[in-house]
Amino acid sequence: MSTPAIEILGLTKDFPVGFWRKRMRRSLDNLTFQVEEGEVFGFLGPNGAGKTTTMKLLMGLIFPTSGTARVRGRSIDDVQMHREIGYLPEQPYFYDYLTARELLDYYARFSNYSKAERRERVGRFLERVGLAAAGNVQLRKFSKGMLQRAGIAQAILHDPAVVILDEPMSGLDPVGRREVRDIILDLKKQGRTVFFSTHILSDAEMLCDRVAVLAGGKLQGVGAPGEIVSMKAHAMEILFEAREGRALPAALAKNATRIGGRCRVEVPEEALYGALEQLRNCEARILSVSPVHPTLEDYFFRLVGSPATSRGLEEISR
Amino acid sequence: MNATVGPVAINTFREAVRDRVLYNLVLFALLMIGAAILVGEISIGIERLVIINLGLSAISIFGLVMAIFIGVGLVYKEIEKRTLYSLLAKPIRRWQFLVGKFAGLLLTLGVNTIFMTLGLAAALVYVGGHFVRSDASILVAIYFILLEFALVTALAMFFSCFSSPMLSTLFTLGIYITGVFADDIHGIGEFTKNPAVLAITRTLYYLVPNFHNFNAIDTVAHGGAIPFSLVWQNTLYAALYIALLLVAGSAVFSGRNLK
Ligand SMILES: Nc1ncnc2c1ncn2[C@@H]1O[C@H](COP(=O)(O)OP(=O)(O)OP(=O)(O)O)[C@@H](O)[C@H]1O
Numbered sequence: 225m226s227t228p229a230i231e232i233l234g235l236t237k238d239f240p241v242g243f244w245r246k247r248m249r250r251s252l253d254n255l256t257f258q259v260e261e262g263e264v265f266g267f268l269g270p271n272g273a274g275k276t277t278t279m280k281l282l283m284g285l286i287f288p289t290s291g292t293a294r295v296r297g298r299s300i301d302d303v304q305m306h307r308e309i310g311y312l313p314e315q316p317y318f319y320d321y322l323t324a325r326e327l328l329d330y331y332a333r334f335s336n337y338s339k340a341e342r343r344e345r346v347g348r349f350l351e352r353v354g355l356a357a358a359g360n361v362q363l364r365k366f367s368k369g370m371l372q373r374a375g376i377a378q379a380i381l382h383d384p385a386v387v388i389l390d391e392p393m394s395g396l397d398p399v400g401r402r403e404v405r406d407i408i409l410d411l412k413k414q415g416r417t418v419f420f421s422t423h424i425l426s427d428a429e430m431l432c433d434r435v436a437v438l439a440g441g442k443l444q445g446v447g448a449p450g451e452i453v454s455m456k457a458h459a460m461e462i463l464f465e466a467r468e469g470r471a472l473p474a475a476l477a478k479n480a481t482r483i484g485g486r487c488r489v490e491v492p493e494e495a496l497y498g499a500l501e502q503l504r505n506c507e508a509r510i511l512s513v514s515p516v517h518p519t520l521e522d523y524f525f526r527l528v529g530s531p532a533t534s535r536g537l538e539e540i541s542r
Numbered sequence: 543m544n545a546t547v548g549p550v551a552i553n554t555f556r557e558a559v560r561d562r563v564l565y566n567l568v569l570f571a572l573l574m575i576g577a578a579i580l581v582g583e584i585s586i587g588i589e590r591l592v593i594i595n596l597g598l599s600a601i602s603i604f605g606l607v608m609a610i611f612i613g614v615g616l617v618y619k620e621i622e623k624r625t626l627y628s629l630l631a632k633p634i635r636r637w638q639f640l641v642g643k644f645a646g647l648l649l650t651l652g653v654n655t656i657f658m659t660l661g662l663a664a665a666l667v668y669v670g671g672h673f674v675r676s677d678a679s680i681l682v683a684i685y686f687i688l689l690e691f692a693l694v695t696a697l698a699m700f701f702s703c704f705s706s707p708m709l710s711t712l713f714t715l716g717i718y719i720t721g722v723f724a725d726d727i728h729g730i731g732e733f734t735k736n737p738a739v740l741a742i743t744r745t746l747y748y749l750v751p752n753f754h755n756f757n758a759i760d761t762v763a764h765g766g767a768i769p770f771s772l773v774w775q776n777t778l779y780a781a782l783y784i785a786l787l788l789v790a791g792s793a794v795f796s797g798r799n800l801k
C-alpha cells in the first residue's frame with residue numbers, strides 16, 4: 225500500500241475564548257482519517273464544523289493542541305512538505321497593489337523556476353482560471369470571484385501533488401463553478417490528490433471519490449458519497465393537476481402543496497399505489513411520479529438537527 | 543535562504559513604493575529648498591552648519607517615522623488581511639518571512655535616504671558653492687542614521703510579533719526616547735545614589751539600545767571628525783541588537799496561531 229496523501233491522526237484544537245482567554249473551546253476533537261493518493265476528497269460540514277481549522281492545521285498556520293498530521297508521509301512541521309502542496313485559503317485575499325501576473329510570479333519565485341519558466345507558467349495558469357484578460361489588472365480592482373480564481377491559480381501554480389482547497393466554489397458564478405469542477409477533475413486525471421471543503425453538496429456528490437463529514441469538530445462519517453447516505457428511496461413524489469370541481473381525498477389534501485394550478489404530494493413508497501388510485505378516482509391528471517433520494521443534503525440536515533453536533537460548542541475548562 | 547528572503551524583501555519594497563511612501567521625498571525637497579534660500583539670504587557664515595544640521599535632522603526624523611509606522615504594520619497587516627496565509631503555504635519558514643520583511647523595509651529606508659542625501663548635497667552646494675573635506679564625515683553620520691533606522695525597524699517589528707500596531711508604536715517610541723536619553727537617565731541614577739532609583743536607571747541603561755551614540759549630527763555640522771572606533775562599535779552594537787530582536791521575534795512569531 226502506498227503512503228496516503230494526507231494522514232490526519234487525532235488532530236485536536238482548542239481555541240481560547242473570553243476576554244482573559246482563560247477558557248478553552250474545542251473546535252476540533254480527535255479527528256482521524258486519511259486521504260489516499262490520487263483521490264478527490266470532499267470535506268463537508270455545517271458552518272463552524274471545523275473544516276477551515278483542519279486545513280489551517282495542515283498548513284501550519286495554527287498549531288494543534290494534540291495530534292499530528294502527515295502529508296505524503298512527511299510531518300506538517302517540515303517546510304519542505306510545502307513544495308508538494310498547494311493551498312487555497314478561505315476567502316482569499318492577496319497583495320492588492322500587485323497585478324494578478326505579478327502575484328503569481330511572486331509565488332512562483334518560491335519554487336525555483338527560471339525567469340522564462342515563471343513567465344510561461346504564470347501565463348498558462350492565468351489562462352487556466354479564466355483570468356488571461358485580467359493579468360495586468362491590480363488585485364484591488366478584482367471582484368470576489370476573480371480573487372477566488374487568482375487564489376486557485378496560486379494553489380496549483382507549482383504542480384503540487386496534493387491540493388487543499390477551502391471552499392473553492394465560493395463566490396463563483398455558475399460558469400466559474402463549472403470551470404473549477406473541470407480543474408479539479410483535471411487535477412485528478414493528472415494523478416494529483418485534491419482535498420476540498422464545500423457546502424455545495426451536489427458538487428461533492430459529483431466530484432468526490434470519498435467525502436468526510438464533520439460536525440461540531442467531530443468526524444461523523446467517511447466514505448463514498450453513496451455510502452454515506454443510503455441511496456434507497458424512502459419516499460415518492462407525485463405531481464398532479466386536480467380536476468376542477470372535484471375535491472381531493474382528505475388524506476391527500478392534507479399533505480399536498482399547491483404550486484400554481486398543480487399539486488405536489490410526497491407519500492411513503494408503500495403508499496404509492498393507494499395514492500395513485502385515489503387520484504384516479506377524483507380524475508386528477510398525473511404529471512410525474514419520482515423517487516425522492518435522500519441526498520447528502522438530507523444527511524446534512526439530520527446532522528445539524530442532532531444533539532451530537534452541538535457538543536463541540538460546549539466550553540471546556542483549562 | 544536568499545531564495546525565500548529576497549522575494550519577500552523585494553515585495554515589501556514594492557508595496558512601499560506603490561503605496562507612495564517615497565512621496566515624503568517631495569516634502570524633504572521642499573524643506574531643503576526653503577532652508578537653502580532662506581539661509582542664503584541671511585548669509586552670516588553659518589550656512590553650512592544650519593543646512594547640515596537641518597538636513598541630517600530631517601533625514602533622521604523622516605526615516606524614523608517611516609521605520610516605526612511601517613515597521614509595526616509589516617507583520618500585522620499581513621496577518622490582518624490574511625495575505626500571509628497563501629504565502630506561508632509556500633516553502634518558506636516564518637523567520638525567513640520576518641527577515642524578508644525587515645530587509646524590505648530597510649531597503650525602502652535606504653533608497654529613501656540616498657535620495658535625501660542627494661538633496662542635502664545639492665543644498666550644500668547651493669549655499670557653499672563646493673564641498674569641503676570634512677563633508678565626508680556627513681556620510682558617516684548618515685551611516686549612523688541608517689543603523690538607527692535598522693534598530694528601530696527591528697524593535698517595531700519585534701513588538702508587532704505579539705502586540706497590536708498601536709501598542710507596538712507606543713513601545714517602540716518609548717524605547718527610542720529612553721534610548722536617546724540613556725546617558726542622561728544613567729547620570730540621574732548615579733546622581734541620586736538612591737538604590738531603588740539606581741536599580742531602575744541601570745536596568746534601563748543596559749536594556750534599552752543607546753541611541754545617543756548614533757547621533758553624530760552636531761559633530762559633523764561643526765566640521766568635526768568621527769573616530770573610526772565609533773564606526774565599528776556602533777556597527778557591531780546595532781548588528782548584535784538587531785540579531786537578538788530578530789531571533790526573539792522569530793521565536794514568538796513561529797509559535798503563534800494565525801487568527
Ligand atoms: N481563531 C479562532 N479563535 C477562536 N475560535 C475559532 C478560531 N477559528 C475558528 N474558531 C472556532 O472554531 C470552530 C470551527 O471553525 P471553522 O472556521 O474551522 O469552521 P468551518 O467548518 O470552516 O465553517 P464554515 O463552513 O463557516 O467555513 C468555530 O466554532 C469557530 O468559532
Ligand SMILES: [Mg+2]
Binds near residue numbers: 390
Ligand atoms: Mg471554513
